[in-house]
Structure formats: C-alpha cells, structure tokens
Amino acid sequence: MTKYLPEGRFFNSPENRYYLRSRENLAEAMAGGLTLEGHAVMCTAEHDLVVELPFGKGLIPREEGALGIADGTTRDIALLSRVNKTVCFKVTDIIDSDEGVTAILSRRAAQQECKDNYINGLRCGDVIPAKVTHLEPFGAFVDIGCGIPSLIPIDAISVSRIAHPNDRFFxxxxxxxxxxxxxxxxxxxxxxxLLGTWSQNASLFSAGETVGGVIRSVEPYGIFIELAPNLAGLAEPKDGIRAGQAASVYIKALIPDKMKVKLIIVDVFENLCFPSKINYFINSGRLERWEYSTKESGKTMVSVF
Structure with a gap:
C-alpha cells in the first residue's frame, strides 16, 4: 500500500533518477509499466503539460493530465496548478525526431492504477500518508496518492479550534x-x-512551567490558549488581546477530571511563526475507536470508524 504515495515522495529516489537518466532507461520503464515522477515546467495553451527530462522533454496531453479531465468531472485548473511542481506519470510512447526526444506521458494512467490498487481498497480508520496541496477556509485539500485529492474539513484538523487551515498546515x-x-x-x-488524547498531550506539560502558546479565542469569561494542536488552556480575561497572537504562559494547574488547563498569561506578542512541526501520536495502522476524553472527566469525546 505504501507504493502509491503523494506526488513528490518518489522524485528524488535512486530508482526514479535511474529511469529518467536516458532514453534507454525510460524505454525500460515504459516496457515495465512503471510509474515515475518529473518536474512540470509548463502548461501549454492547449492545456498539455510539459515535463522536463535530462535528455529531452515529456508531454502529458490534456486528457491524460488527470482522472476526470476527459469527462469534465475534473476542471482544467487541476492541470494549470501542477506547473512548477512534481507530477507522476506512465510512459506511453517515445518519439525521436530532428528536434530531439519527446516522451508521451500519462498522469491519468498512473492515477487510475493508484485508484484501482490502493484507493479503492482503503477502509474507514486506515491511517495514510498525505500531502497538503491547497488550503481553503473550510478545510485542507490533500494528495493521498499520485495526485488524487481528498479533503480534511477544518473541524477535523485538530481538537483545538483554528480560524483557518493555514494556522496548522502549509x-x-x-x-x-x-x-x-x-x-x-x-x-x-x-x-x-492522530494528535493524541487529552491525557497524552497533558503529559507533555507540568504545573509550574512557562511555555509558549497561541491565542485561539477571546471570550468574556477567559482567553483560550493552545499549547498543542489537541490541548488548550484557559487564562483570565485581559484587555488588548486578540486571536492569532502568540503568548508565553505559566501553567497554574492541569486538572484531568475536568480536562482543564489553568494558565496565567506572562506576555503576548505578534505571532510570526511558521506552522510548527506536527507531533503525531499515531502515524500508521487502522483506527476503530478513538477517545479524546479522560476517564475521570465523565465526558465522552469519541470518534468511531
């Protein structure tokens, strides 16, 4: 299943570099029906994608650019947006001419194989690799294999609420x-x-520590400050604070039976940080049931797959 990865994961591999090295090696890949990756440098006026090759050029005809282009279920923006990015493809022909070598490629064929052999076999709860491709206010679009898109709704990105997916992803x-x-x-x-339960996240912190956080919500009764994507605490109201700012906070108490973290704001400043590296508690396997809440809390926050 790990064979079919998001576009870009295979590009720098020794195997990919080998097959792109020469016309003869590319012909070997064509004979074996292999999926390769290359750099798309242009989308022509006819919406054909041009792929850079060390010994010539590759051409992905418009209807071979993605699943759904031929029947109109996928818009041409899916092709334009691949320019200056990695694309996967299968080699369907190699043409020699006075102008050089032109390889005819099909991204659609690579996607169809991925769909048949991988995507169609996925089940609810399967944990898979993905690559963020586009962010909208309502969620994050991701590549789940060979450029095939899927969506993570904004409310499914983390337990801590965010204003926009770019608060978490890039x-x-x-x-x-x-x-x-x-x-x-x-x-x-x-x-x-995949980002851990309340207890797992709370175990990373201790009362008495001063740590960094992000202001996520300012309410009349207090200020919610994110310490980790799945853990936020509450500080007392304070003037001049707005969502999106960064903060240094003193951890006054961690209360498992109420799933609360009491905080004291030490300082607040503009948040100039790039989204931080994500700490995954789960990155493989299959989930059947996941419970965020603690046993002591009496609350139930469960995802069933």
Whole structure:
C-alpha cells in the first residue's frame, strides 16, 4: 500500500533518477509499466503539460493530465496548478525526431492504477500518508496518492479550534490522516485523532512551567490558549488581546477530571511563526475507536470508524 504515495515522495529516489537518466532507461520503464515522477515546467495553451527530462522533454496531453479531465468531472485548473511542481506519470510512447526526444506521458494512467490498487481498497480508520496541496477556509485539500485529492474539513484538523487551515498546515507539507468516511467513491479524511488524547498531550506539560502558546479565542469569561494542536488552556480575561497572537504562559494547574488547563498569561506578542512541526501520536495502522476524553472527566469525546 505504501507504493502509491503523494506526488513528490518518489522524485528524488535512486530508482526514479535511474529511469529518467536516458532514453534507454525510460524505454525500460515504459516496457515495465512503471510509474515515475518529473518536474512540470509548463502548461501549454492547449492545456498539455510539459515535463522536463535530462535528455529531452515529456508531454502529458490534456486528457491524460488527470482522472476526470476527459469527462469534465475534473476542471482544467487541476492541470494549470501542477506547473512548477512534481507530477507522476506512465510512459506511453517515445518519439525521436530532428528536434530531439519527446516522451508521451500519462498522469491519468498512473492515477487510475493508484485508484484501482490502493484507493479503492482503503477502509474507514486506515491511517495514510498525505500531502497538503491547497488550503481553503473550510478545510485542507490533500494528495493521498499520485495526485488524487481528498479533503480534511477544518473541524477535523485538530481538537483545538483554528480560524483557518493555514494556522496548522502549509502547502506542500507531508502529513498523516485517517479515512473518516467513503461516499460514492469519494474519501473524506480526519486528522485530529492522530494528535493524541487529552491525557497524552497533558503529559507533555507540568504545573509550574512557562511555555509558549497561541491565542485561539477571546471570550468574556477567559482567553483560550493552545499549547498543542489537541490541548488548550484557559487564562483570565485581559484587555488588548486578540486571536492569532502568540503568548508565553505559566501553567497554574492541569486538572484531568475536568480536562482543564489553568494558565496565567506572562506576555503576548505578534505571532510570526511558521506552522510548527506536527507531533503525531499515531502515524500508521487502522483506527476503530478513538477517545479524546479522560476517564475521570465523565465526558465522552469519541470518534468511531
């Protein structure tokens, strides 16, 4: 299953470099039906993708650019957006001419194989690798294999609420996600279950420590400050603070039976940090049931797959 990875994961591998080295090696890959990766340098006026090759050029005709282009279920923006990025493909022909070598390529064929042999076999709860490709206010679009897209809704990104997916992710980021549901062949993902329970996250902190956080919400009764993607604490109200700012906070208490973290704000300043590296508690296998809440709390926050 790990054979079919998001685009870009295979590009720098020794195997990929070998097959792109010469016309003869590329012909070997074509004979073996292998999927390779290259750098798309242009989308022509006809919406054909041009791929850079060391010994010539590759051409992905428009209808071979992605699943759904031929029948109109995928828009041409899916092709334009691949320019200056890695694309996967199978080699369907190699043409020699006075102008040099032109390899005819099919990204659609690579995606169809990925769909048949990998995507169609996924089940709810499967934990899979993904790559962030596009961020919208409602969620993050990700590549789950050979450029095939899926969506992580914003409320499934983390337990700690965020204003926009770019608070957590950036384009091109390699992440993990879990299959939440499958409807009419479309796969929807979730992410928060991989980021740990309340207890797992709280164990990373101790009362008396001063740590960094991000202001996520300012309410009349207090200020919610994220310490980790799945853990937030509450500080007393304070003037001049707004969501999105960074803070240094003193941890006054961690209370498992109420799933609360009491904080005291030490300082607040503008948040100029790039989204931090994600600490995964789960990055493989299959989930059947995940419970965020503590046994002492009496609350139930559960995801069932």
């Amino acid at each position: 384009n091109g980021q390699d992440i993990y996600a879990a299959v939440k549901n499958i409807e009419c062949g479309r796969i929807c993902l979730t992410h928060k279950e």
